[in-house]
Amino acid sequence: MTNHPIDQKLVGLEKRIQELIKAYQSERSRNNQLEQTNQSLKAEVEGLQAKLTDFQNQYKIAKIVSSTTVEKDEAVELKNKLNEYIKEIDRCIAHLS
Known part of the structure; x- marks a missing residue:
């Protein structure tokens, strides 16, 4: 019987770890999406x-x-x-950059 409370705590801890892993993966995916959006917006700003x-x-x-x-x-x-x-000057500047 002494192992029973410990087993419950371990099960609870495992569930919490799984929840944290899912939350981490979700945030990591969101971060990747935001980075892609940021890159596309930077490209748009450069074009503008x-x-x-x-x-x-x-x-x-x-x-x-x-x-x-x-x-x-x-x-x-x-x-x-x-x-x-x-236009020729702009091409030269772009080439030098």
């Missing part, structure tokens, strides 16, 4: 930052072109040239 930079460059080009006193055809040509230069 690249788009923002592109839009800022386009705005600057438009501002430069509109401030010049050239004919409309020349302004379009100038804008296209500036766009090409900026």
